[in-house]
Amino acid sequence: MSCRLANIGDLPTLLIIEQSAFPPGRWASEKSLRERLELPAQATWLAFYENQPVGFANGFPIKDLSTQQELDPDDSSLFSQESKFWLLRNVAVRPEFQGKGIGKQLIQAQLNSAKEYGSKYFRFTASENLTSYYSNLGFRMIRPPEAFHGLPQSVWESEL
Numbered sequence: 411m412s413c414r415l416a417n418i419g420d421l422p423t424l425l426i427i428e429q430s431a432f433p434p435g436r437w438a439s440e441k442s443l444r445e446r447l448e449l450p451a452q453a454t455w456l457a458f459y460e461n462q463p464v465g466f467a468n469g470f471p472i473k474d475l476s477t478q479q480e481l482d483p484d485d486s487s488l489f490s491q492e493s494k495f496w497l498l499r500n501v502a503v504r505p506e507f508q509g510k511g512i513g514k515q516l517i518q519a520q521l522n523s524a525k526e527y528g529s530k531y532f533r534f535t536a537s538e539n540l541t542s543y544y545s546n547l548g549f550r551m552i553r554p555p556e557a558f559h560g561l562p563q564s565v566w567e568s569e570l
């Protein structure tokens with residue numbers, strides 16, 4: 411497996427991966443993915459397995475937001491260039507390539523990007539089925555799942 415930073419030309423590939431990994435209704439839109447790729451500071455890592463693009467993870471620095479409601483907007487309005495917080499906004503691996511360590515490597519690449527940027531905290535939201543996945547990777551739940559429109563999500567953090 412290998413990884414490289416994605417650019418705007420990769421947008422169609424990211425959309426295919428996004429739509430294969432999430433059920434309809436939970437997809438980030440093309441507009442939202444485009445806006446994230448165009449932020450002045452962000453990292454979108456694209457993973458390849460046997461030369462095929464199979465997964466990606468997107469992240470960027472955000473304001474100090476720590477509730478599901480605050481973190482909900484599916485666009486780049488959370489962005490803050492000066493902040494200490496890095497948001498892992500999205501990680502997606504095509505179903506037929508899951509369980510091969512690709513997600514773990516994409517998250518590690520995001521942690522490295524956040525550190526390089528100078529962020530101090532790494533945050534993300536997760537649905538309940540991923541609680542053991544993220545705790546096994548060493549992350550800490552800082553807010554339990556909240557009832558909010560859409561799927562209840564917990565908030566996770568790691569100090570960088």
Ligand SMILES: CC(C)(COP(=O)(O)OP(=O)(O)OC[C@H]1O[C@@H](n2cnc3c(N)ncnc32)[C@H](O)[C@@H]1OP(=O)(O)O)[C@@H](O)C(=O)NCCC(=O)NCCS
Binds near residue numbers: 431539
């Ligand atoms: C969540 C997701 C990104 C994980 O990617 P992946 O490539 O399948 O995960 P990995 O292979 O890196 O798994 C790493 C470890 O977690 C374990 N694991 C994988 N999925 C798990 C799950 N749902 N629950 C608990 N553990 C899990 C693996 O067995 C592996 O353990 P190991 O290191 O002891 O071998 C992927 O399943 C996915 O795209 N899901 C759909 C989209 C989604 O929900 N994204 C996250 C929210 S934004």
